[in-house]
Structure formats: C-alpha cells, structure tokens
Amino acid sequence: xxxxxxxxxxxxxAVVDFSGKITLGEGSATLRRMVKELIxxxxxxxxxxxxxxxxxxxxxxGELVAAYTTVRSASGELKIVHLTKRVHDIxxxxxxxxxxxxxxxxxxxxxxxxxxx
Amino acid sequence: xxxTSQRLELTLETLLESVDLAESIAMRVxxxxxxxxxxxxxxxxxxxxxxxxxxxxxxxxxxxxKIRMTVEFEPERVIFRVVDEGKGFEPTEVPDCLAEENLxxxxxxxxxxxxxxxxxxxxxxxxxxxxxxxxxxxxPRYVSGNGRSQPx
Numbered sequence: 001x002x003x004x005x006x007x008x009x010x011x012x013x014a015v016v017d018f019s020g021k022i023t024l025g026e027g028s029a030t031l032r033r034m035v036k037e038l039i040x041x042x043x044x045x046x047x048x049x050x051x052x053x054x055x056x057x058x059x060x061x062g063e064l065v066a067a068y069t070t071v072r073s074a075s076g077e078l079k080i081v082h083l084t085k086r087v088h089d090i091x092x093x094x095x096x097x098x099x100x101x102x103x104x105x106x107x108x109x110x111x112x113x114x115x116x117x
Numbered sequence: 118x119x120x121t122s123q124r125l126e127l128t129l130e131t132l133l134e135s136v137d138l139a140e141s142i143a144m145r146v147x148x149x150x151x152x153x154x155x156x157x158x159x160x161x162x163x164x165x166x167x168x169x170x171x172x173x174x175x176x177x178x179x180x181x182x183k184i185r186m187t188v189e190f191e192p193e194r195v196i197f198r199v200v201d202e203g204k205g206f207e208p209t210e211v212p213d214c215l216a217e218e219n220l221x222x223x224x225x226x227x228x229x230x231x232x233x234x235x236x237x238x239x240x241x242x243x244x245x246x247x248x249x250x251x252x253x254x255x256x257p258r259y260v261s262g263n264g265r266s267q268p269x
Contacts, residue, residue, distance in 0.1 A: 024169055025133045058166055058230055062223035069221060086158070093233055094226055095215050 003027035003053070005034045013113050014043040015106070019052035022060030031060070035067040035078075044076035045113045049106065051082035056090055068100060077101075081109040123191075129168065129184040131176040139186055140165035143197060146188050150195060151257045159234035160197075160254055166227040167199035167250045175201025175247050193259045194236070201247040208240045 003020035016034055021027050038046055048067070056064070064080075071078040079101040083091065091097050103109035127142065129135035143164035147157045168184060176182040182202040189196045212219045214226045232238045237253035 024136060024173075057162065057169070058224070058226040059169065061226055065221055066223045069223075090230075094229070095220060099220050 003030040005030055007034065007038070010047075010106075010110055013045040013047055013110055014038050015047045015049055015110075017049045017051065021055040021057075022053055022063060023055065023057045024059035028059050028063040031063045031067060035070055039070060039074050039076065044071075044074065046071055046076065046078045047103075047106070047109050047113070048078065048080045049082050050080060050084065050087055052084075054084045054086055056087050061090065061094060061096065065096070065099070077113065079103055079109050079112065081106055123189060125188040127186045129186060131172055131178060131180050131182050131184060133172070135184060136165055136168045136172060139168040139184075139199075142186075143188070147195070147254075150190070152254070153257065156254070156257070160195075160252075163231045163234040163238075163252050164197050164199070166230050167197065167252060170227050170250065171199050171201035171203075171248070174206070175203030177203065190256075194253055194255045197252040199250045199252075200243040200245075202245055203247045205242050205246060205248045206240070 003018060003022055003026065005016050005018050007014060007016050009015075016038070018031070022031055035046065048064075068078050081103045082105070083102060091100065091102070101112070103112060125142075125146070127139070129139060140161045144157050144161035147160040152160065164186075168186065171184040172178060176184065184202075185198075185200040187196075187198045189198070208228060211228055212222065212225055214220075214222065214229050219225065228238075231250065231252055235252045236255050237251070239251045241249040241251060243249035
C-alpha cells in the first residue's frame with residue numbers, strides 16, 4: 001500500500017495524517033513532498049500522525065530524519081504522534097526516540113506546541 | 118528462477134520493484150518454514166534492506182547490472198544471500214548509525230537493521246567482485262525459549 005497523506009489545520013499546527021508504508025521510492029517521496037509543501041507555504045509547526053503507518057524501512061527512517069532537519073532548519077518544530085508498534089520499535093532500536101518528539105495522542109501533541117514560536 | 122528442494126535462486130533486475138519482490142519471496146518462504154508472523158516480518162525486512170543495498174549502493178541503480186538472490190535451507194537454518202555487481206564494501210567503514218554524531222544521518226541504517234533482525238549477518242566479496250550479503254536465521258524448531266538451538 002503506497003503512502004497516502006492528508007493535511008488539516010489545527011490552529012497554527014499543520015497535522016498530516018499518513019496511511020500506508022514509508023519505504024524506498026514513492027512512500028519516502030510522498031513524505032518529503034508534503035513536508036516541503038508545508039514549509040514552503042509558511043507552516044512551522046508540523047505534526048505527523050502515523051496512526052496507519054505499519055511499515056517503515058531504512059529509507060523511510062532516513063526520510064523522517066530529513067523531514068525533522070528540514071523543519072528545524074526553517075526554525076520550525078516537527079512532532080510525531082500515534083506510532084504503530086512496528087514503527088515504534090524501529091525508532092526505538094535506531095535510537096531515534098532520543099531525537100524525535102514523539103507524542104502519544106493528538107491532544108497532548110497539539111498542546112505541546114503551545115508557547116512555541 | 119531455479120528451485121530445488123533446498124535451494125532457490127533468483128536473478129533480479131536492478132529495479133525498485135525487485136526490492137518488493139525479494140521481500141515478498143523472503144516472507145513467503147519464511148512463512149512456509151513455520152516462522153512466527155513477527156519473524157516473517159523481520160526476515161522480509163532484512164532481505165528487503167539487503168536488496169536495497171544492492172540496488173542503491175552496489176549496482177548504483179544501473180539497470181544493466183543484476184542482483185542475485187539465493188535462499189538455502191540447511192537442517193537448522195535458512196540462509197539468504199544477496200549479491201550485487203558493484204565494487205564491494207568494507208562493513209567496518211560504514212558509520213555506526215547509533216553513535217550520537219550519526220543519529221541525524223539520513224542513510225546508513227540498512228546494515229544495522231539486517232544485523233538486528235537476523236541471527237547472523239556477514240558481508241563477503243562476491244564471485245564477481247561485488248558484495249555478498251549473507252543473512253542467516255535459525256529455523257523455528259531449533260530455537261528454544263532461551264535462544265539456544267534445539268532439535269525437536
């Protein structure tokens with residue numbers, strides 16, 4: 001299943017709901033394109049909702065890291081919410097939990113953006 | 118594709134589609150061998166990473182080159198081999214993706230995942246000079262709760 005992403009505004013936070021696989025090729029490209037479009041249109045608070053992403057490979061992990069550095073480079077903030085077990089486990093064994101701000105639910109994630117510029 | 122009772126050989130094109138195909142085959146043979154769903158997932162992903170390595174780094178996405186994959190069943194284990202037509206590489210020269218200074222690198226985690234998901238992993242020089250990735254998993258009936266091999 002290729003990666004599908006739909007975007008919605010929650011106040012000043014851009015939430016992207018993803019469904020599918022983040023893997024080498026189309027999946028990674030979709031993630032890269034959506035984050036770039038959000039940055040290009042002035043968004044600086046981005047929440048990636050990975051509720052329905054049950055598979056990520058090393059290319060997808062690299063793309064998540066690239067998204068993080070892209071948003072940070074634009075003085076923005078990127079957070080992740082609703083990890084499936086497999087994505088959670090991958091981020092854990094690759095130590096990326098120490099890099100990403102991973103939130104357990106959307107309300108907490110949105111709240112955690114408050115007060116940031 | 119050649120199949121014997123213990124061995125399957127495939128020649129894959131250097132295409133993105135080959136990555137999915139190799140993963141799918143690895144998962145099917147693992148499932149047929151009785152691995153748990155979780156192990157089937159891990160084996161599939163490890164083989165996927167091996168073929169991604171061959172596609173991207175070994176063959177440099179050159180469609181004139183091939184990727185050879187074999188699956189071999191031994192009495193206690195299954196061995197996947199992925200061979201590319203590149204120049205080979207020294208795994209010790211690949212940066213440690215868990216090191217603090219490398220966490221923000223966007224590549225270099227494939228070898229780590231192969232090691233993490235298989236029981237044994239090694240890189241050899243293939244017959245044509247490319248890299249040969251060897252991924253080994255003990256068959257389920259030889260793995261007891263304490264991780265030691267045990268025949269039924």
